[in-house]
Amino acid sequence: MTMLQSVTSPIEMSVDDDGIAILTLNRPEARNAISDDMRSLLIERLEEIASDPAIRALVVTGTGKGFCAGGDIKGMEKRMSAPAGEVAFNGWRRQQRVHHAVSLLMNLPKPTIAAVNGAATGLGCDMALSCDFVVSSQQATFAMSYIARGLIPDGGGLYVLPRRVGLTKAKELIFTGRTVQPEEGLAIGMVDRVVPHEDLLAESTNWAKELSRGSxxxxxxxxxxxxxxxxxxxxxxxxxxxxxxxxxxxxxxxxxxxxxxxxxxxxxx
The missing domain is CATH 1.10.12 (Lyase 2-enoyl-coa Hydratase; Chain  A, domain 2)
Structure with a gap:
């Protein structure tokens, strides 16, 4: 497996001999929360993967205890401290970047799998669900936690969650922001497979190989x-x-x- 990013990068990328790309969110000290710089790097990597014919599928995972804790709180603080007349437009510009990243992930012309290693909350949950398939570690959890911050799901959850679990269940999960354990996620269609934590990456990459064998x-x-x-x-x-x-x-x-x-x-x- 060839490493294309240094170990200090907030997003590591590798491609194995079968053409399976692995993007690893790598801010474990912040539970892999997405900062503005990290979002820009994510966009670059997804564009690279989409345009490289040698890459046949993508697996997205995280380091440490969390898959992705959502948006970076420091970024939220910075946004709120802007002059009142700039808050809305700055927020709009940020949303364009968020939506660009999520759209690249949703529309990648290759199979995508979220290998969810830990808590996937807020934007992290949206990112997982934006992949074609979700493989959950037994240690993972899922939560549409936006409501706790007075926000709505802005990373694609309003679109993808009802398509996975149905409209009524999606409303319940978004209105409450409650935590979903892997087995419940599997039962309601939020998760496609639940595997032992130590087998997560191997199971996900093997499935990615199976899904990408065809034309x-x-x-x-x-x-x-x-x-x-x-x-x-x-x-x-x-x-x-x-x-x-x-x-x-x-x-x-x-x-x-x-x-x-x-x-x-x-x-x-």
């Missing part, structure tokens, strides 16, 4: 349609599928697969 072209196009299918009509999904299939017809993966099938058939006689 990268077909995977990326399928994901782009599936992720928006709840907002589309049947006709729109079929039309987008037709366009995507037209691209797949021209892909090297499809042509190689058909050629291999025909060669094997000819050999069998």
């Amino acid at each position: 990268a072209t077909a995977l990326g196009l399928s994901k782009s349609i599936l992720s928006n299918s709840f907002e589309l009509t049947q006709g729109q999904v079929l039309a987008m599928g037709s366009q995507a299939q037209g691209i797949c017809y021209t892909s090297s993966e499809h042509q190689a697969s058909v050629a291999a099938f025909l060669a094997a058939k000819a050999k069998r006689g």
